[in-house]
Amino acid sequence: MSKPRVAIFDFACCEGCQLQIVNLEEEILDLISVVDVVEWREAMSEQSHDYDIAIIEGSITRAEDEHRIQVIRSRAKILIALGACATIGGVNKMKNNFNLNEVKRCVYGKDADMPHLATTTTRAVHEVVPVDFKIHGCPINGEEFSRIIRDLLLGKKPFVPDYPVCVECKAKENVCRYEYDEICLGPISRAGCGAPCPTAGFRCFGCRGMVDNPNVEAAQEVMTKYNLTVEDLKQKTVLFNSK
Amino acid sequence: MSKNININVHHVTRIEGHGNIVVNITDGKIEKCQWQVPEAPRFFEAMVRGRRYDDIQTIVSRICGICSISHSLVATRAVEDALKLEVSEQTDLVRHLLHYSEQLQSHVLHVGYLVAPDLFGEKSVVPLVPKATDAVKTIIKAHRVANQMSALLGGRITHPVTLTPGGMTRIPSNEELKTLKKELEAIVPDLVTICKVVLSVAAGLPDFTRDTEYVSLIQTHPRYKGTLTEYTFYHGDIISNDCNGAGAVPTSKWESVANEYVSPQSTAKWTKWHRASYAAGALARFNNQAEKLSPLGKQVAEMFGLKKGCCNPFMNSVAQLAEAAHVVEASLEIIDKLLTKGTKPEKVKVAPRAGRGHAGIEAPRGILFHSYEFDKNGQCVWGNCCIPTNQNHANIQLDFEKLVPQYMHEGEDALRQKMEMLVRSYDPCVSCSTHYLDITFVR
Numbered sequence: 001m002s003k004p005r006v007a008i009f010d011f012a013c014c015e016g017c018q019l020q021i022v023n024l025e026e027e028i029l030d031l032i033s034v035v036d037v038v039e040w041r042e043a044m045s046e047q048s049h050d051y052d053i054a055i056i057e058g059s060i061t062r063a064e065d066e067h068r069i070q071v072i073r074s075r076a077k078i079l080i081a082l083g084a085c086a087t088i089g090g091v092n093k094m095k096n097n098f099n100l101n102e103v104k105r106c107v108y109g110k111d112a113d114m115p116h117l118a119t120t121t122t123r124a125v126h127e128v129v130p131v132d133f134k135i136h137g138c139p140i141n142g143e144e145f146s147r148i149i150r151d152l153l154l155g156k157k158p159f160v161p162d163y164p165v166c167v168e169c170k171a172k173e174n175v176c177r178y179e180y181d182e183i184c185l186g187p188i189s190r191a192g193c194g195a196p197c198p199t200a201g202f203r204c205f206g207c208r209g210m211v212d213n214p215n216v217e218a219a220q221e222v223m224t225k226y227n228l229t230v231e232d233l234k235q236k237t238v239l240f241n242s243k
Numbered sequence: 244m245s246k247n248i249n250i251n252v253h254h255v256t257r258i259e260g261h262g263n264i265v266v267n268i269t270d271g272k273i274e275k276c277q278w279q280v281p282e283a284p285r286f287f288e289a290m291v292r293g294r295r296y297d298d299i300q301t302i303v304s305r306i307c308g309i310c311s312i313s314h315s316l317v318a319t320r321a322v323e324d325a326l327k328l329e330v331s332e333q334t335d336l337v338r339h340l341l342h343y344s345e346q347l348q349s350h351v352l353h354v355g356y357l358v359a360p361d362l363f364g365e366k367s368v369v370p371l372v373p374k375a376t377d378a379v380k381t382i383i384k385a386h387r388v389a390n391q392m393s394a395l396l397g398g399r400i401t402h403p404v405t406l407t408p409g410g411m412t413r414i415p416s417n418e419e420l421k422t423l424k425k426e427l428e429a430i431v432p433d434l435v436t437i438c439k440v441v442l443s444v445a446a447g448l449p450d451f452t453r454d455t456e457y458v459s460l461i462q463t464h465p466r467y468k469g470t471l472t473e474y475t476f477y478h479g480d481i482i483s484n485d486c487n488g489a490g491a492v493p494t495s496k497w498e499s500v501a502n503e504y505v506s507p508q509s510t511a512k513w514t515k516w517h518r519a520s521y522a523a524g525a526l527a528r529f530n531n532q533a534e535k536l537s538p539l540g541k542q543v544a545e546m547f548g549l550k551k552g553c554c555n556p557f558m559n560s561v562a563q564l565a566e567a568a569h570v571v572e573a574s575l576e577i578i579d580k581l582l583t584k585g586t587k588p589e590k591v592k593v594a595p596r597a598g599r600g601h602a603g604i605e606a607p608r609g610i611l612f613h614s615y616e617f618d619k620n621g622q623c624v625w626g627n628c629c630i631p632t633n634q635n636h637a638n639i640q641l642d643f644e645k646l647v648p649q650y651m652h653e654g655e656d657a658l659r660q661k662m663e664m665l666v667r668s669y670d671p672c673v674s675c676s677t678h679y680l681d682i683t684f685v686r
Contacts, residue, residue: 037369200413
């Protein structure tokens with residue numbers, strides 16, 4: 001059997017998720033022995049239009065990028081959204097909370113109307129083309145990436161948790177961030193990261209998106225217990241979970 | 244030799260972000276020679292408005308995955324400047340360590356994975372795996388140690404979560420620091436090995452020079468005088484070889500140094516100070532403070548014949564190797580200082596207040612500035628960032644304008660390769676600056 005051909009493409013993002021692939025260090029040598037990486041601009045000079053799996057990093061923010069992702073989709077058998085910018089729009093969607101012309105003027109001033117600075121409403125990849133799998137996080141977790149790719153190669157459906165970060169945070173025996181007067185998004189955010197942020201003394205800010213059906217009642221209970229409101233919680237979701 | 248050349252590199256590879264190179268030469272006459280930056284703009288300065296002072300570093304860290312630690316650090320310090328917060332010596336030292344881990348990681352990544360393939364005549368590091376297995380594994384090992392250091396100090400490798408205005412959410416224990424010290428000591432010989440491997444192919448670095456202005460920080464913090472950290476990536480004022488003893492400029496006045504403007508060739512803003520362009524990055528830092536490098540850093544520079552005042556942009560990769568060696572020795576010095584007193588957790592209490600603050604820092608690829616203003620409730624009302632790669636775009640363009648006439652006789656392929664290598668040598672991080680590189684040859 002020939003090795004699956006994999007291509008990695010980036011759109012509007014920080015390219016930190018590609019970096020987590022590089023950060024697999026020695027393990028990347030094993031991964032590249034079972035797939036053919038045919039295009040990966042950040043790491044290699046080769047290019048190809050012939051691939052089985054397309055891995056997409058970044059959000060869609062321009063008309064030309066919408067066209068580009070459609071072409072990639074038409075060529076790929078499997079399309080994977082990599083990281084928060086691709087899976088949920090991530091920080092790029094904060095832009096959608098403002099008027100687009102005002103945002104351009106804020107950054108580029110009198111030059112805002114130059115054609116090459118055009119921007120559209122930020123969209124996650126699945127809001128433009130069908131996505132087969134999502135690898136969550138900002139950045140992604142390298143181990144999870146490696147596991148999902150191995151599952152796909154073995155024909156298994158990759159497991160993606162649909163329970164909140166609190167589950168993994170409790171398992172780490174962390175003291176709840178609410179005890180430190182912080183608003184933590186752990187109760188409504190998708191787990192799978194292993195709760196590294198609360199473990200390092202920092203609140204969860206929801207970079208893996210929310211669970212499919214957030215337990216609003218439980219979240220409300222937490223907010224009431226700490227004299228906070230659901231509005232306070234919503235304010236914190238602006239960072240990674242704007243519409 | 245054809246007198247017509249037509250280069251059109253759309254999205255230069257092995258760089259962070261997107262850039263294009265376009266060259267049209269007809270009958271030996273250069274009609275077009277451009278460095279274009281078409282990265283999708285992301286509008287961070289607009290997006291931070293309305294966010295609380297303690298969410299800023301989390302947001303702007305996402306400007307760049309490779310220099311997320313520098314962005315988080317400079318944002319945290321700009322917020323602290325606005326809120327008039329002082330941090331403890333312990334926090335300052337731990338932040339230095341975190342910052343050194345990023346310099347090491349980024350420099351090893353850039354030289355080992357992105358530049359070395361050019362010198363070995365390969366298109367990526369992948370074909371080097373079977374050809375130079377030990378060298379690649381040594382590079383991976385140094386990269387892994389740097390990343391583990393970031394994870395220990397930043398809570399995770401990329402986009403750190405331990406930085407907060409006023410302090411650190413987590414201070415490493417003495418035991419963790421002792422383990423880190425052993426790991427860093429163990430990679431010193433590996434770094435020397437990497438340098439020797441690069442030296443064996445260093446003849447591939449073009450002998451091209453163009454006199455330009457080099458801008459970097461210069462140390463002003465009394466705590467670090469006479470230490471290895473005097474070679475600064477973190478504290479200090481802005482200086483260049485054109486200052487002629489006129490004194491350095493405080494980072495709060497960075498806008499008067501960068502003089503940002505919008506180029507029709509670029510979605511990233513460009514900058515200029517005393518001349519039509521300036522360079523930032525490892526070579527700029529080296530040129531402004533080479534005598535303060537650590538012993539091993541100096542030794543590496545000497546191996547390659549790198550001397551203060553060098554104006555060959557391709558030598559930036561060599562300056563990065565010297566700095567990689569330097570930051571390991573500087574980190575060891577700081578770890579010893581922390582261990583002498585012993586570390587302890589800190590409690591951070593912050594009260595919001597109205598004000599504007601600024602900070603400058605050296606990201607691996609050059610000097611980086613952030614400024615923010617907050618209202619009395621601590622909500623951000625204004626932000627402005629100036630990224631190192633932006634500060635190099637105009638300099639890359641002017642290098643192109645000298646390089647193309649000098650090397651066009653070598654033909655299209657050789658010229659294209661030199662232009663791509665030149666761009667890579669700046670270690671551009673175009674996502675930062677916004678994103679892009681594209682070369683075009685016309686036949």
